[in-house]
């Protein structure tokens with residue numbers, strides 16, 4: 314019997330992973346916040362995955378954080394701002410050499426989780442898959458993509474990648490996972506805040522080309538100072554390409570703000586501005602966009618951290 318995947322966070326990505334693993338016959342258990350959420354989940358009789366309009370429900374076993382069973386493998390599928398406290402609840406259950414797979418976007422939360430668990434193996438992931446919830450315990454698979462996984466301290470891939478293969482989760486092991494995470498962070502910093510400030514789709518940034526170019530120049534400088542020259546390569550042309558390719562889409566940050574949800578700003582723009590300060594870099598446009606975004610979030614009654 315292969316090792317059980319414990320999934321922490323029954324949101325969009327957690328459900329997308331849990332259902333595909335369960336469909337492949339891999340043992341999966343879902344960790345829910347408390348008894349009330351567990352009762353609601355049990356009433357729904359499982360997790361539903363909607364793919365190309367076709368839905369299937371998978372009766373994945375649910376449990377609360379205080380279930381006594383030890384955890385050997387944990388997929389952390391919370392938002393970046395919840396990851397550290399959500400994992401902390403499970404300290405007593407995690408075996409010392411547990412594997413954690415951290416799906417969070419941006420940077421900062423992964424190091425915070427890894428620092429809590431010095432003996433565990435923390436694998437960082439960067440995903441371009443897209444999913445959203447259209448109801449409790451339901452997820453719509455909205456965009457096919459890829460997930461890169463890597464371990465900054467240990468280049469050997471884990472054997473359980475076979476489970477991802479069996480589950481049809483497109484993935485690759487990356488020995489340069491930090492480059493991927495920094496690159497994605499830079500793309501998100503160049504695009505997402507401006508779509509919120511200008512209240513536009515990604516394609517709307519074609520009307521703000523100078524501002525995008527200035528931000529890209531500052532982000533390129535930052536990546537180089539942070540020892541990430543590969544993530545800095547051709548950043549501006551990549552940002553322009555993404556703006557064009559996703560012109561009709563609303564960025565994830567735009568969607569969060571417009572749905573009244575907390576953003577992951579501290580792990581994107583906030584992380585970039587803190588890194589710039591650490592290197593005593595002057596990046597006035599990046600700082601200005603952060604200040605404007607914080608003001609916008611406050612004006613809309615949303616958390617600005």
Ligand code: NAD
Pocket residue numbers: 321322323324325326327344345346390391392393395398399400402416417418440441442443444445446577
């Ligand atoms: P989500 O908000 O849909 O799901 C997070 C879930 O975690 C929620 O159900 C929440 O209740 C749960 N949670 C939080 N704290 C918990 C706790 N203590 N115990 C149990 N459950 C807890 O978020 P998501 O969209 O799945 O995103 C997860 C991460 O993946 C984010 O960092 C996001 O940026 C990244 N990401 C998402 C997508 C996507 O398409 N949704 C794509 C790429 C990357």
Ligand code: KPL
Pocket residue numbers: 500501502504505515555559563564565566
């Ligand atoms: O990842 C994105 C997001 O919306 O979060 C893109 C489409 C790249 C825009 O930054």
